[in-house]
Amino acid sequence: MTAARLRAFGTTIFTEMSALAARTGAINLGQGFPDTDGPRELVAAAHSAMRSGANQYAPLAGVPELCLAIAEHQRRRYGLDVDPECGVQVTFGATEAIAAAMLGLLEPGDEVVVIEPFYDSYVAAAAIAGATPRFVTMHPPDFALDAGALAEAAAGDRVRMLVLNSPHNPTGRVLSRDELAAVARVCIDNDLVAVTDEVYEHLVFDGEHVPLARLDGMAERTLTISSAGKSFSFTGWKLGWCSGPPELVAAVRAAKQFMSFAGGTPLQHAVAGGLADAERHVAPLRAALQADRDRLCDGLRAIGFGVSVPAGTYFVNADLAPLGVADAREWCRELPSRAGVVAIPTSAFYERPEPAQTLVRFAFCKRPEVIEEAVERLGSAPWR
Ligand SMILES: Cc1ncc(COP(=O)(O)O)c(C=O)c1O
Secondary structure (H helix, E strand, C coil): CHHHHHHHHCCCHHHHHHHHHHHHCCEECCCCCCCCCCCHHHHHHHHHHHHCCCCCCCCCCCCHHHHHHHHHHHHHHHCCCCCCCCCEEEEEHHHHHHHHHHHHHCCCCCEEEEEECCCCHHHHHHHHCCCEEEEEECCCCCCCCCHHHHHHHHCCCCEEEEEEECCCCCCCCCCCHHHHHHHHHHHHHCCCEEEEECCCCCCECCCCCCCHHHCCCCHHHEEEEEEHHHHCCCHHHCEEEEECCHHHHHHHHHHHHHHCCCCCHHHHHHHHHHHHCHHHHHHHHHHHHHHHHHHHHHHHHHHCCEEECCCECCEEEEECHHHCCCCHHHHHHHHHHHHCEECEEHHHHCCCCHHHCCEEEEECCCCHHHHHHHHHHHHCCCCC
16 A cells, blocks of 8 residues: 555656756756755864764764754754753654654554645655645645634544644745644644654744744644754755654654664764854855845846745745746746756645646755856746
8 A cells, every 4th residue: 555655656746857957957946955065164074073983873863962962952042942862863854754753653544734835755754654644725825824724624533743844845935923823723722743844944034933842832742853954055965853852752763763773973973063053054055045035036027927035945936827827837847948947836746736837936045157047048938
């Protein structure tokens, strides 16, 4: 059953589009990864850890320095009380933390509230765990979270978990305090575990990121997930973690130990140092990203796309309707050959594509000259 469900997911559109970009030489504004390295200091720290012999399995939880740095980061930045020994688990990217949370906390037949559009691994990981998603849809152009729809989806005998992502991929939204309060209310009312994906926690340009665990009654039922990939621009390091109450973290650990056990030891040492001084490292990355966001948004708007400016993350959504294009999926498939650019149809993040038929997601985590060239190509493409 699980094998069949996984086969049905096929190759993701991100993999397909990145392969298309590599094959055609198109500028890849599809998949969300920066085209420059993160802080040199962290690379030097990873080298130094390798040279000093930190090359064997890490402890299952993660190297103690990193677990401590994660707990201290949560305390310093958000006032959250996290036990560095029992309340932290280092994982192979946020993606493994998400999968291990579902495998460790759900039984086959359980249901999970998933807010769409969603990062693709949530629904696949639920399928691996034998669980079924219950979708709550956020609609363009504002992608607001509807408290009534949320309450309806969360109320059911088999619902055990709610997955929340803020700052949100693909919309770039940072959820408001009212929206977070609505999420907290349904989790408490229905006794749900909240799994929060906060990989873009440091990449907020407008407003403020508030972890769900900060809300009253939520710390004891929330597993908070993050990743060095996004915070420090090292997506290829695949170094993530979760933190929260010991019983939730223990469930993740039980699953994770048989998925990959423990690895990336020198990278863990480097990220421990990075997190201890996170703001110093992240501030310049965030400033550059914000300038790239504005560059791409302005460029797309000048061409005639409908643009909603994202408050955070790597992504902007552009509406093709003002350009007279009705099918964004088709448009994205033709874009590499027509314009030499790759983008992702936003409908790929929905269970049912209807709300986002004319929307396209562009990644702006690229060098300024790459964004300028992409805008130039889009502006002079023959499809208009
Ligand atoms: C919302 C979200 N969660 C998780 C991930 C993956 O994180 P990692 O590379 O640490 O597994 C991504 C990557 O794009 C993402 O956008």
